[in-house]
Amino acid sequence: MAHPLPRSVTIRPASRLQGRIRVPGDKSISHRALMLSALAVGESRVEGLLEGEDVLATAAAMRAMGATITRSDDAIWRVNGVGVGGLLQPQAALDMGNSGTSTRLLMGLVASHPITATFVGDASLSGRPMKRVIDPLSTMGADITASPGGRLPLMVRGLCPAVPITYTLSVASAQVKSAVLLAGLNTPGITRVIEPIATRDHSERMLAGFGADITVEQGESGRTISIVGEVDLKPRSIVVPGDPSSAAFWMVAASVVPGSDVVIENVGLNATRAGLVTALRLMGADIVELDPRVVGGEPVADLRVRHAALRGIDVPHDLAPSMIDEYPALFVAAAFAQGRTIARGADELRVKESDRIAVMKAALMANGVRCEEHEDGLTIEGSGGDPIAGGAEVASKLDHRIAMSMAIAGLHARAPITIDDASPIATSFPGFFDLLHTLGGEASWG
Missing domain, CATH: 3.65.10.10 (Enolpyruvate transferase domain)
Structure with missing residues (x-):
């Protein structure tokens, strides 16, 4: 116990x-496994999910936007997704607790769906700046109203169809990269992120595993990750290391x-x-x-x-x-x-x-x-x-x-x-x- x-x-x-x-x-992989499973059509199975408060906040948010997420006695999580473009309007604010990853990545998902979501968090999360995510998502067409300093509580009004962009990261941040790529999932055309310094690549690996049309190229300016929008994701079984x-x-x-x-x-x-x-x-x-x-x-x-x-x-x-x-x-x-x-x-x-x-x-x-x-x-x-x-x-x-x-x-x-x-x-x-x-x-x- x-x-x-x-x-x-x-x-x-x-x-x-x-x-x-x-x-x-792994916390990073656990977050992404729940989010992408919730956007696939059919049932995905996740084993080894981190059952900490941050990841449970992600699970609660995806449930609030339409996904069916259950945990069996053998600690296997099953997720029946709504499909890319199928997120539903949440009926209450999404409480992110202390999780910056949940907040920034989910802002990306909401940004290209025709829904509005309010994000709230605890005192620590509410003191953390979100401007680095707000800027590219606003460029894609999302209407984001934040508290002073670009902080929580904030509201994201998604635009569908959103505008594909090519965005160069000003700081090495896997969360910003992932937010833009996730917004690109439901955006027509090709959304690109250029990262001068490579960051953790769990999003790229998992998007590819779910069947997204994603490519990674290394060039003089760094890594360019390109994702083709409006592609159906396929359910899968995931073992989290x-x-x-x-x-x-x-x-x-x-x-x-x-x-x-x-x-x-x-x-x-x-x-x-x-x-x-x-x-x-x-x-x-x-x-x-x-x-x-x-x-x-x-x-x-x-x-x-x-x-x-x-x-x-x-x-x-x-x-x-x-x-x-x-x-x-x-x-x-x-x-x-x-x-x-x-x-x-x-x-x-x-x-x-x-x-x-x-x-x-x-x-x-x-x-x-x-x-x-x-x-x-x-x-x-x-x-x-x-x-x-x-x-x-x-x-x-x-x-x-x-x-x-x-x-x-x-x-x-x-x-x-x-x-x-x-x-x-x-x-x-x-x-x-x-x-x-x-x-x-x-x-x-x-």
């Missing part, structure tokens, strides 16, 4: 971490806690998501891929991670798009490395669930780690493998990745670390503390 997640949790130092665990299904963003915390934990030996099963290793594995290996991490295979069109392996003496590095900037969600965990790894780690090129962190640069700096410094803040990252002075001081309470700022990253830091600290509010973890990793206890960690709830 999963532990409840009250507001406060205290993590105590661990002597070592050992065992085999399986992380939840384990989320590399969830595996990140255990890769770091096993690397920094002496004596640790952990196997993380069924981890997705899509090249556009595997930047943290590359960065940790550059730091000297002992990560071995066992039984590499392909599951649902995605590369997967079991990862064996053993404690290793990490060293500080200058993190290559070109890794940022493939590990943007994992930077908080990387900052924790850097806190235990020998020497200085410079992790920059990640200004996107400023507009996540929290300002992850500022919040992680404050959390690490409160627990004895020396940091220097930059506009696009942090420079961190490592402990050389020794425990950090710990002993402080961390403000999670309603950010699940801050809470989990600092929980991992508490496993190798001289004094316990307290997270003021662990409840956001349920958005992406409801079984996080169960796995912590499975591996030998100790947490107590306040």
Whole structure:
């Protein structure tokens, strides 16, 4: 039975971490599996879906727009879709909770359908800017009325037929790319997205799997993804691999806690998501891929991670798009490395669930780690493998990745670390503390 997640949790130092665990299904793939299944004609079957609050918000929204979505006792999700162009007018506002992915991608779907949808969210999501999605969708003809600063609550009035566009991403964002491509699904003609820097490609892979007419070309200006609109999607069976963003915390934990030996099963290793594995290996991490295979069109392996003496590095900037969600965990790894780690090129962190640069700096410094803040990252002075001081309470700022990253830091600290509010973890990793206890960690709830 999963532990409840009250507001406060205290993590105590661990002597070592050992065992085999399986992380939840990939959040990015789970969102897209529900959305595209809901646009296919017929029944799709999804196995391994992440059942966190963010993905459940997507499921609720697709139900509100006409799809039939059920979960059986064996955790298989079945989706009977309405077809491209068949989304129905929702009768109430779509509550996105804390999920930026749900919001931005669903805005894309609504933008080219003849319906109007209002998007609302929690305090954290309502503080996050949506302008980067509003701009291209407005160019396609959607009428979007947002709160000041381009924030939620906002209303999208779709245009059908919408106008196909060629859009060059000004920032490396898979969510913006995906929103435009999803809008292009119900738009006559060809919609194109040009990304100068490659981002995660789950949307392209899954659209192709559902039968969309989509092509990807590499040119001098970057990758051009083209989608032909008004094509029927075919139902399919999907197996969701384990989320590399969830595996990140255990890769770091096993690397920094002496004596640790952990196997993380069924981890997705899509090249556009595997930047943290590359960065940790550059730091000297002992990560071995066992039984590499392909599951649902995605590369997967079991990862064996053993404690290793990490060293500080200058993190290559070109890794940022493939590990943007994992930077908080990387900052924790850097806190235990020998020497200085410079992790920059990640200004996107400023507009996540929290300002992850500022919040992680404050959390690490409160627990004895020396940091220097930059506009696009942090420079961190490592402990050389020794425990950090710990002993402080961390403000999670309603950010699940801050809470989990600092929980991992508490496993190798001289004094316990307290997270003021662990409840956001349920958005992406409801079984996080169960796995912590499975591996030998100790947490107590306040």
